[in-house]
Amino acid sequence: xxxxxxxxxxxxxxxxxxxxxxxxxxxxxxxxxxxxxxxxxxxxxxxxxxxxxxxxxxxxxxxxxxxxxxxxxxxxxxxxxxxxxxxxxxxxxxxxxxxxxxxxxxxxxxxxxxxxxxxxxxxxxxxxxxxxxxxxxxxxxxxxxxxxxxxxxxxxxxxxxxxxxxxxxxxxxxxxxxxxxxxxxxxxxxxxxxxxxxxxxxxxxxxxxxxxxxxxxxxxxxxxxxxxxxxxxxxxxxxxxxxxxxxxxxxxxxxxxxxxxxxxxxxxxxxxxxxxxxxxxxxxxxxxxxxxxxxxxxxxxxxxxxxxxxxxxxxxxxxxxxxxxxxxxxxxxxxxxxxxxxxxxxxxxxxxxxxxxxxxxxxxxxxxxxxxxxxxxxxxxxxxxxxxxxxxxxxx
Ligand code: SF4
Ligand code: SF4
Numbered sequence: 001x002x003x004x005x006x007x008x009x010x011x012x013x014x015x016x017x018x019x020x021x022x023x024x025x026x027x028x029x030x031x032x033x034x035x036x037x038x039x040x041x042x043x044x045x046x047x048x049x050x051x052x053x054x055x056x057x058x059x060x061x062x063x064x065x066x067x068x069x070x071x072x073x074x075x076x077x078x079x080x081x082x083x084x085x086x087x088x089x090x091x092x093x094x095x096x097x098x099x100x101x102x103x104x105x106x107x108x109x110x111x112x113x114x115x116x117x118x119x120x121x122x123x124x125x126x127x128x129x130x131x132x133x134x135x136x137x138x139x140x141x142x143x144x145x146x147x148x149x150x151x152x153x154x155x156x157x158x159x160x161x162x163x164x165x166x167x168x169x170x171x172x173x174x175x176x177x178x179x180x181x182x183x184x185x186x187x188x189x190x191x192x193x194x195x196x197x198x199x200x201x202x203x204x205x206x207x208x209x210x211x212x213x214x215x216x217x218x219x220x221x222x223x224x225x226x227x228x229x230x231x232x233x234x235x236x237x238x239x240x241x242x243x244x245x246x247x248x249x250x251x252x253x254x255x256x257x258x259x260x261x262x263x264x265x266x267x268x269x270x271x272x273x274x275x276x277x278x279x280x281x282x283x284x285x286x287x288x289x290x291x292x293x294x295x296x297x298x299x300x301x302x303x304x305x306x307x308x309x310x311x312x313x314x315x316x317x318x319x320x321x322x323x324x325x326x327x328x329x330x331x332x333x334x335x336x337x338x339x340x341x342x343x344x345x346x347x348x349x350x351x352x353x354x355x356x357x358x359x360x361x362x363x364x365x366x367x368x369x370x371x372x373x374x375x376x377x378x379x380x381x382x383x384x385x386x387x388x389x390x391x392x393x394x395x396x
Contacts, residue, residue, distance in 0.1 A: 031069050034107040039067035041101050044091060051085040054225040056381045063389050070199040076108035077377040080221055082230030083310040106312040113369050118190040126365035131321030134362045142354035149346050160341040162274055167346045180360045187364035188372060195373050201380040208382035216375040219245055233305045241302055247295030248326065254288025274340060286337060293330035296323050322367040328355045
């Protein structure tokens with residue numbers, strides 16, 4: 001809480017005839033240049049309010065008079081970079097006010113991935129060289145596995161191979177993936193808790209949960225506030241960003257569900273892979289893989305055409321690296337399903353496993369973390385909007 005928030009609360013209490021209870025001050029680090037820029041722009045927007053209906057950022061902004069770094073982190077993750085407020089703004093560059101909220105928010109959003117990353121050194125490393133790190137990890141792991149198979153003489157078998165576990169034993173795969181997956185989940189959980197605690201919004205209610213879940217799962221704000229979509233490369237509205245996000249998100253979830261089903265088949269029912277085309281892992285995994293591939297390809301295409309003013313140029317390579325990794329995970333997974341019984345199966349399996357492992361290892365530090373922080377920011381907003389305004393400037 002800033003000193004201004006503290007004084008506002010005390011003044012409101014005195015105006016209500018109540019004793020002014022001294023407020024607890026949460027230490028806040030000095031604002032970075034990017035956080036200060038977000039605060040400057042939001043103070044202009046707070047006076048203007050033309051974009052009020054576009055997304056949740058603007059109503060959340062009107063509940064504040066000043067914006068500390070914690071507010072900037074919260075609002076930056078409430079922003080989904082639709083670009084609408086840039087295309088609508090009469091104070092956008094080249095105006096002397098230079099209002100470019102999507103870019104300022106994108107810069108601070110990138111900082112939140114580092115600020116809440118665990119371990120923090122990995123967050124900073126990914127921020128500096130995310131694309132190279134992800135690609136080097138995938139290539140290095142693939143090469144290692146390819147060489148291991150070549151050494152065994154099983155890289156290009158003469159007999160058809162249908163079973164993955166004939167290439168890499170099941171126990172070996174579990175011992176490789178379980179620690180990486182467990183680490184990724186732990187790091188994401190710690191980051192999410194840190195993000196939540198930075199600016200706790202108050203009591204979580206069922207209604208707030210329901211609204212935040214609906215807005216998150218339906219990507220409500222990618223409708224631009226009017227349902228026609230957001231801006232990508234020009235002033236025209238498009239719903240393709242929302243559609244490709246949906247394909248990517250639900251495709252990823254279906255692939256995860258397919259893996260969970262296959263694990264349950266193996267350990268609970270004693271049914272070993274390979275599974276038939278009508279089995280649950282295949283019924284979830286194949287459409288999930290197609291959806292993930294189409295969604296990530298579409299997001300990559302939109303990213304390349306995106307108005308360069310609307311994002312943070314420094315994060316472009318990191319974003320494209322993440323999208324490319326998702327695409328390769330889906331493409332190699334589908335190729336594997338079709339390569340059963342062919343000599344290409346072992347090498348495809350190596351490439352697929354390496355890309356999946358690189359994705360898991362890097363997911364707590366970039367765009368994937370944004371999905372979780374954004375859902376948390378929407379929940380914070382759903383809680384906050386149900387509370388009376390702390391400013392008490394007028395009838396609330
Ligand atoms: S982005 Fe521009 S038009 Fe929109 S509220 Fe801010 S100052 Fe006003
Ligand atoms: S870019 Fe879109 S989501 Fe972000 S503040 Fe502007 S209108 Fe809201």
